[in-house]
Amino acid sequence: MRLKINIEGIRFMVTKAHEPKLDHNTKQQKVDKSTGALQWKSQIMALDESGGEILTITTDFEPKVNVGEFVRVDGLVAMPWSTETGSGVAFRAGHIGPLNGSKPAEPGKAA
Template sequence: MRIKMDTTSVRFMVTRPGEAKVDRETGQERVDRSTGALLWQVQVMALDESGGEILTVTIDSEPKIAVGEFVRLDGLVAIPWSQGDRSGVAFRASGIAPVKPSAAAA
């Protein structure tokens, strides 16, 4: 199940450069099963009025962003998973782009 996330009141800041997503067992770069595109992961801090949380987000194109840059995550979804006695939530976005600072923020 994929849960679409409403990010209208959330700001995202890049905290680690994008890197190719690698299969832990084979050491090979992972690819999207439906498109064949190489998968990348980016670590961001999600910030809202209650504080911040670090997320690792998977995307299917090489991210052109820098650490410390505020970005927009398009089509962000949460994907709950369970494997044996482990479980968690994976995050996937259809795209990532820098957010230009507004004139009011300057």
């Protein structure tokens, strides 16, 4: 289940260089099952009036933003998960980009 997150009043900052999201078994970059796009993970700090929290957010494209840059995150969802060895929450976004810029073209489409 994907749970939409209300991000009103939250600022986001990139805290680590983006990396390919790897499959734990094959060590190959993961591919989105529905779109076929390669997946990337970004470490982002979410800041609000209560402080900051580090999130690892998966996208179907490599974000074109830099460490230390405040960014816009659109379409943020949380996906709770559970296995025999643990549980947690995975985060996914439709877009991570510059605060003052327009959205980049979708992967595979002209800008």
